[in-house]
Amino acid sequence: MSHAAHDHHASYLAYKGSPDDPFWSVKLPRTIWDWASTIDHKKIGVMYLVAILFMFFLGGMAAIAVRTELWAPTKVQTINDATGEVIVGAVPAGVKSHTEVRGNWIGHRMGEGENLAKSNELYNRTMTLHGVIMVFLVIVPSVPASLGNFLLPLMLGAKDVAFPRLNLASWYVYLVGSVFAIIAIIQGGVDTGWTFYTPYSTTTDDGFLRVTWMVTGAFILGFSSIFTGLNFVVTVHKLRAPGMGWFDMPLFVWGIYGAAVIQVLATPVIGITLLLMIFERTFHVGIFDPRLGGDPVLFQHFFWFYSHPVVYVMILPGMALMNEMIATGARKPIFGYRAVAFSSLAIAGISFIVWGHHLFTSEGEVAAIVFSALTFLVAIPSAVKVFNWLATLYKGSICLNTWNLYALAFLFLFSIGGLTGLFLGSLAVDLHLHDTYFVVSHFHYVMMGGTIIAFVGGIHFWWPKMFGKMYNEVGGTIGFVLVFIGFNLTFFPQFVMGSQGMPRRYANYVSEYQLYHQLSTIGAYTLLAGFLTHLVNFLYSLAAGPKAAPNPWGSLTLDWTNTSSPPIEHNFEHEPVVVHGPYDYDNVLPPQTRPGDYILPKPADVATGH
Amino acid sequence: MASIPAHPTSPAEDLSRPPHERYQAASHFKDREHEFDSVKMGVWLFLATEILLFSGMFCAYFIFRLLHPEAFIAGSHLLEVKWGLINTIVLLLSSYTVASGVRHAQTGNLKWLKINIALTFLAGAAFLGIKFYFEYWHKIQVGELPGKFFFYPYARSEYEPLWWGVYWVATGIHASHVIVGMGLFAWLFLRARRGEFGPGHYNAVEGVGLYWHIVDIVWIFLFPLLYLIH
Numbered sequence: 001m002s003h004a005a006h007d008h009h010a011s012y013l014a015y016k017g018s019p020d021d022p023f024w025s026v027k028l029p030r031t032i033w034d035w036a037s038t039i040d041h042k043k044i045g046v047m048y049l050v051a052i053l054f055m056f057f058l059g060g061m062a063a064i065a066v067r068t069e070l071w072a073p074t075k076v077q078t079i080n081d082a083t084g085e086v087i088v089g090a091v092p093a094g095v096k097s098h099t100e101v102r103g104n105w106i107g108h109r110m111g112e113g114e115n116l117a118k119s120n121e122l123y124n125r126t127m128t129l130h131g132v133i134m135v136f137l138v139i140v141p142s143v144p145a146s147l148g149n150f151l152l153p154l155m156l157g158a159k160d161v162a163f164p165r166l167n168l169a170s171w172y173v174y175l176v177g178s179v180f181a182i183i184a185i186i187q188g189g190v191d192t193g194w195t196f197y198t199p200y201s202t203t204t205d206d207g208f209l210r211v212t213w214m215v216t217g218a219f220i221l222g223f224s225s226i227f228t229g230l231n232f233v234v235t236v237h238k239l240r241a242p243g244m245g246w247f248d249m250p251l252f253v254w255g256i257y258g259a260a261v262i263q264v265l266a267t268p269v270i271g272i273t274l275l276l277m278i279f280e281r282t283f284h285v286g287i288f289d290p291r292l293g294g295d296p297v298l299f300q301h302f303f304w305f306y307s308h309p310v311v312y313v314m315i316l317p318g319m320a321l322m323n324e325m326i327a328t329g330a331r332k333p334i335f336g337y338r339a340v341a342f343s344s345l346a347i348a349g350i351s352f353i354v355w356g357h358h359l360f361t362s363e364g365e366v367a368a369i370v371f372s373a374l375t376f377l378v379a380i381p382s383a384v385k386v387f388n389w390l391a392t393l394y395k396g397s398i399c400l401n402t403w404n405l406y407a408l409a410f411l412f413l414f415s416i417g418g419l420t421g422l423f424l425g426s427l428a429v430d431l432h433l434h435d436t437y438f439v440v441s442h443f444h445y446v447m448m449g450g451t452i453i454a455f456v457g458g459i460h461f462w463w464p465k466m467f468g469k470m471y472n473e474v475g476g477t478i479g480f481v482l483v484f485i486g487f488n489l490t491f492f493p494q495f496v497m498g499s500q501g502m503p504r505r506y507a508n509y510v511s512e513y514q515l516y517h518q519l520s521t522i523g524a525y526t527l528l529a530g531f532l533t534h535l536v537n538f539l540y541s542l543a544a545g546p547k548a549a550p551n552p553w554g555s556l557t558l559d560w561t562n563t564s565s566p567p568i569e570h571n572f573e574h575e576p577v578v579v580h581g582p583y584d585y586d587n588v589l590p591p592q593t594r595p596g597d598y599i600l601p602k603p604a605d606v607a608t609g610h
Numbered sequence: 611m612a613s614i615p616a617h618p619t620s621p622a623e624d625l626s627r628p629p630h631e632r633y634q635a636a637s638h639f640k641d642r643e644h645e646f647d648s649v650k651m652g653v654w655l656f657l658a659t660e661i662l663l664f665s666g667m668f669c670a671y672f673i674f675r676l677l678h679p680e681a682f683i684a685g686s687h688l689l690e691v692k693w694g695l696i697n698t699i700v701l702l703l704s705s706y707t708v709a710s711g712v713r714h715a716q717t718g719n720l721k722w723l724k725i726n727i728a729l730t731f732l733a734g735a736a737f738l739g740i741k742f743y744f745e746y747w748h749k750i751q752v753g754e755l756p757g758k759f760f761f762y763p764y765a766r767s768e769y770e771p772l773w774w775g776v777y778w779v780a781t782g783i784h785a786s787h788v789i790v791g792m793g794l795f796a797w798l799f800l801r802a803r804r805g806e807f808g809p810g811h812y813n814a815v816e817g818v819g820l821y822w823h824i825v826d827i828v829w830i831f832l833f834p835l836l837y838l839i840h
């Protein structure tokens with residue numbers, strides 16, 4: 001090796017991982033391989049973030065297609081029975097018999113003159129595509145796998161998660177599962193709905209493998225989820241920094257921990273369920289087939305034994321993000337820290353005993369009564385969280401940065417979502433509302449108004465930490481306003497038409513509902529505009545955003561106080577020692593900040609700084 | 611001839627020591643013990659997921675047994691207790707060998723560590739041999755198969771195909787776990803031959819050992835449920 005080359009190599013080693021070389025840079029000599037083989041939780045978090053946002057775009061476009069279709073009520077075509085041609089206008093005298101076909105708008109556009117019954121099926125496939133992608137590929141991994149991966153070790157003061165290679169494996173397993181789902185889509189997609197209810201799911205598309213591909217994909221994604229959850233549980237137990245007891249952890253960690261416990265304990269059940277379904281389709285084992293003595297309701301029990309707890313895998317990390325944003329945004333300690341911490345565990349525990357409320361009409365009456373009663377228990381820890389956040393905001397110095405706007409929106413939207421859940425948990429009311437748009441709207445207010453809203457807020461909040469660049473606050477606020485208006489415009493009319501009897505999952509509807517559907521569709525496009533605004537803002541920030549300070553918002557958790565933005569390769573220059581609580585805003589001046597670094601008013605009575 | 615450094619700076623760099631003594635924990639752990647505890651906790655959590663996976667199968671067993679007891683009784687009589695019992699004994703013996711393997715790793719008796727790993731591997735092979743040759747192969751020939759493949763002519767209940775569905779899926783998933791276990795023991799054996807395990811470092815031996823015990827325990831439940839309860 002020549003002297004010059006040696007010097008170059010040495011200077012590269014000094015440069016690599018230094019603050020001038022943020023971990024996410026793709027400058028040469030870093031290559032794709034550096035990323036593909038990384039076991040750095042920060043890079044894995046970013047790779048997950050990119051994949052999840054891509055899938056979010058895909059699932060979102062499917063939603064846009066569904067909403068576009070629902071702009072107009074049923075289309076009617078008249079088909080000449082003899083020739084199969086479409087008759088436009090009045091039926092000519094020579095036609096002996098003709099049939100009226102009801103179909104939809106997308107199909108009508110896509111295949112002029114085609115039988116519209118086929119395009120109804122296209123609607124079902126698009127709707128399933130939206131559901132499967134959003135549930136299995138976006139919301140379940142969203143916060144834990146991306147922000148959780150990035151932040152959990154930082155907040156605990158650890159160098160990495162407990163099992164870094166398992167962490168990378170979970171990312172590849174996620175990719176493999178996605179590939180299976182995409183193969184199913186390429187083969188024509190599935191029309192089962194994301195719930196895969198038997199016996200429809202075991203008999204539809206007989207002779208095609210696409211349902212099997214899709215279900216196998218969901219099965220594989222389960223492993224990814226288990227790996228992440230298992231990793232996080234061990235990390236929280238074993239890798240907390242010196243001085244950090246359980247009640248010194250940021251509440252983000254508590255929320256992620258609760259979700260991780262559910263991921264570990266619930267996901268194996270969907271594993272066996274989907275495995276049995278695959279056997280059912282390929283070998284006709286008969287376990288879910290009543291003709292062979294099996295029981296389709298057993299599938300529903302199995303499915304919801306996983307899928308109800310997993311609803312809390314989706315919402316708990318969103319709530320986890322809320323704690324950090326609300327406390328920083330109000331510059332106050334979280335009100336009732338222990339109550340919020342334990343409410344995460346309470347939600348995780350209760351989540352396992354309420355699955356029967358998805359089966360009110362298919363299980364026995366006694367079971368329905370018991371599950372209805374148990375369901376209301378969930379309201380208690382959820383309300384504890386919401387009220388404690390409100391109490392935290394009380395008399396706080398609330399900032400209106402994009403991320404805090406999202407946090408405030410979460411309070412509003414999640415409350416609507418949660419309260420309408422009580423309607424659905426009541427047996428008598430549910431008989432009227434079940435399988436209507438009311439359910440669709442409730443679900444979206446909780447999952448999108450809760451998790452996705454908190455997720456987008458969280459990305460803004462930690463954007464400077466992750467990428468070392470500031471985003472544009474005006475652009476972020478415009479995006480937020482569009483998202484907030486678009487969201488309510490999309491889903492609030494769905495409550496109304498649901499309560500009036502509009503059933504879910506239909507491509508066609510009677511014209512009385514047209515106004516609500518059109519409002520909803522306008523809302524969906526507004527949402528799209530909002531998210532695209534954020535995308536542009538983020539891309540602009542990466543390209544030309546101002547450099548971020550280590551602690552631009554003046555937070556007190558270790559990810560802000562003890563590392564640079566973005567963090568160095570091993571997270572901390574020195575192993576952090578915890579000397580103050582994560583929300584001790586009354587007593588501590590946030591470290592790593594200069595006056596004017598963050599736009600929030602400084603607490604007036606700060607006695608000592610660090 | 612290999613020269614021994616006069617003043618090794620640390621055990622990790624002292625090449626005269628065997629690999630397991632030179633082993634250093636991953637940098638995000640304090641020391642080897644910290645890593646060992648974390649690995650063990652991870653394995654236990656994984657075992658919890660295994661139990662939940664099989665619990666779905668057990669749940670299906672109990673529900674269909676309640677719904678169609680006659681099919682389950684008739685089907686159960688068609689299983690040969692002899693082979694189930696022999697396989698139970700094989701697995702119990704392998705539990706002993708795997709546990710004593712961990713013990714030998716702790717005490718540094720590396721020769722017997724290797725022997726025990728090899729014996730456990732062979733026990734897994736014996737289990738599968740009996741399962742596949744004497745049980746599965748025979749059942750395939752006479753048509754005691756699940757669902758639509760069922761053609762056994764002497765069925766005493768119309769729901770017998772469902773019984774065979776439960777039998778095949780439950781034992782099949784278990785057998786796949788045995789196959790994975792054998793792969794893990796082959797991997798352990800290669801690593802043990804390179805001297806990677808010893809008193810200071812036997813994370814993988816401990817982890818795989820725990821996994822093998824859960825495979826064993828699942829069979830301990832499957833055997834009476836499928837073969838013995840008439």
